Amino acid sequence: MTELPGVSYVMPVLNEADYLEEAVSSILTQDYDGDKELIIALGPSTDDTDEVAQRLAASDPRLILVDNPLGRTPIALNLAIRKSSHPIIMRVDAHSELPANYTSRGVETLYRVGAHDVGGLMDARGKTPVQRAIAAAYHSKFGFGGPAYHSGAPEGEAESAYLGIFRREVFDEVGFYDENMWRAQDWELCLRIRQAGHKVWFDPELKVGYYPRDNFVALARQSFASGTWRGEIARRFPEGKSLRHDIPPLLLAGVGIGSVALILAPLTRGRVSLPVQSLVNLAASAPLVYAAATVAAGLASKGENLKEKLLTAAAFQSIHLPWAAGYLKGRIFGAAGTLDKGRVK
Numbered sequence: 355m356t357e358l359p360g361v362s363y364v365m366p367v368l369n370e371a372d373y374l375e376e377a378v379s380s381i382l383t384q385d386y387d388g389d390k391e392l393i394i395a396l397g398p399s400t401d402d403t404d405e406v407a408q409r410l411a412a413s414d415p416r417l418i419l420v421d422n423p424l425g426r427t428p429i430a431l432n433l434a435i436r437k438s439s440h441p442i443i444m445r446v447d448a449h450s451e452l453p454a455n456y457t458s459r460g461v462e463t464l465y466r467v468g469a470h471d472v473g474g475l476m477d478a479r480g481k482t483p484v485q486r487a488i489a490a491a492y493h494s495k496f497g498f499g500g501p502a503y504h505s506g507a508p509e510g511e512a513e514s515a516y517l518g519i520f521r522r523e524v525f526d527e528v529g530f531y532d533e534n535m536w537r538a539q540d541w542e543l544c545l546r547i548r549q550a551g552h553k554v555w556f557d558p559e560l561k562v563g564y565y566p567r568d569n570f571v572a573l574a575r576q577s578f579a580s581g582t583w584r585g586e587i588a589r590r591f592p593e594g595k596s597l598r599h600d601i602p603p604l605l606l607a608g609v610g611i612g613s614v615a616l617i618l619a620p621l622t623r624g625r626v627s628l629p630v631q632s633l634v635n636l637a638a639s640a641p642l643v644y645a646a647a648t649v650a651a652g653l654a655s656k657g658e659n660l661k662e663k664l665l666t667a668a669a670f671q672s673i674h675l676p677w678a679a680g681y682l683k684g685r686i687f688g689a690a691g692t693l694d695k696g697r698v699k
Contacts, residue, residue: 358388360440361457362522366422366430367407368397370448373565374406377448380563382416386457392446393418393434397425428531428539435525443520445540450517451563460519463557470524470552471544473515474560485568487657487665492566494666496651497673512556514544519560524552537583537694545593570668574676579694581677585684602678605644609675612640 363381367374381392394407396419411417420437422430435443442461446452456474464472478493480486491497518540528546531539544554567573581602587594615637622634652667680692 358386359442359461360389360391361386361442361444361461362435362438362440363390363392363444363446364431364434364438365392365394365446365448366397366427366434367394367399367403367448368425369399369401369403371399371402371406374403374448375410376451377446378410378417380451380453381446382414383454384452384457385454386461388457388461389440390457391416391418391438391440393420393437395420395422395430395434397422397430426533426536428533428535431539432530432533435522435530438522441522443518443522443525445518445520447517447562447564449565451565453561453563456560456562459557460560463555463560464519464521467555468553469555470521470547471515472519472555472557472560473512473517474557474562476516476564477561478564478566480568481565482568483662484570484665485566487662488566488568488570488573488669489564490652490655490657490662490666491669491673492564494651494655494670496647496655497670507556507558509557509559510555512544512554513548514541515554515556516540517562518543524550534690535583535586536689536692537579538587541587541594542591545591570672573669574672576694577673578676578680579692581680582684582689582692583680584677585681585686586689587684588681589685589688599681602674603682606675606678606682608637608640609644612637612642612644616641 365377365381370377378392378394382390384390394411394417396404396407407419411419418437420433422433431445442464444457444460460472460474463469476492478489480489524547528543528550532542535542547554567576584594584599588596588599615634619631619634619638622631626634648667648670649664651670652663652665655663655666657663657666683689684692
């Protein structure tokens with residue numbers, strides 16, 4: 355490249371007053387000499403997000419606001435992309451902070467490997483003990499099963515990309531985000547990009563600071579929605595099925611049946627045959643084994659101290675079990691209408 359291409363950053367925003375200013379600053383101060391613009395699609399927030407966004411836009415003409423009254427992420431992304439004016443599209447997040455070299459590295463990788471979508475690592479961080487514990491769960495392979503953008507992998511072709519750095523023309527070729535995919539829309543878009551014969555690429559040098567949910571209720575709600583839409587993908591696309599996605603539902607079944615058995619075990623003792631009692635006792639051990647496993651994984655996590663490591667153990671449970679319930683819902687009934695209620699205040 356003899357001249358650096360301009361970059362349009364696109365950001366869907368809903369109830370992000372506490373994070374928006376830092377996210378915007380990390381974007382507009384990127385160490386990149388090409389032209390930049392940031393298009394923010396504002397959903398119907400119930401906090402001070404709109405006021406923060408309007409104040410920031412008034413101070414920098416590179417920041418453009420568009421209205422997204424339905425608040426859906428894929429609609430927000432499409433509105434922002436259609437408003438963009440540069441040949442490179444970078445999806446960004448109000449819960450994320452970009453390192454100074456993110457844009458230059460991402461554009462260089464995009465052209466170096468001949469990709470049409472590039473993504474990197476989600477470097478989860480926290481501002482409170484609970485949020486740091488949740489971030490530690492994100493980094494653990496026990497938490498999410500080890501996808502590359504959580505725990506890392508060598509550089510190379512990938513199934514999907516975290517956030518995404520795109521050549522603008524790919525949207526004209528394969529279409530925009532599917533607005534019926536309220537979540538997991540990035541995976542579905544990446545499928546179309548790969549089916550068109552283009553590369554989706556993972557670059558571990560692209561590390562994005564990400565602030566996850568800061569309480570367990572919000573995390574559980576997010577996990578349920580994520581699981582539901584992953585179930586929808588598995589239901590809709592043969593390529594979306596994976597054996598590792600069947601493990602959490604089996605875990606949920608084991609914990610559920612085991613919890614019932616744990617209650618029944620004392621009541622059945624001496625009243626049923628020895629083989630039946632043995633089965634009840636075996637089933638009753640399942641939730642205890644899972645609890646012990648989460649504690650062990652929490653102690654082995656990146657939590658900063660014992661308290662945060664134990665909180666990480668609780669975070670694993672707030673990820674696994676709601677995700678599994680959501681996945682079953684998505685596989686059986688579909689995901690239509692399922693919202694991430696952890697983002698709504």
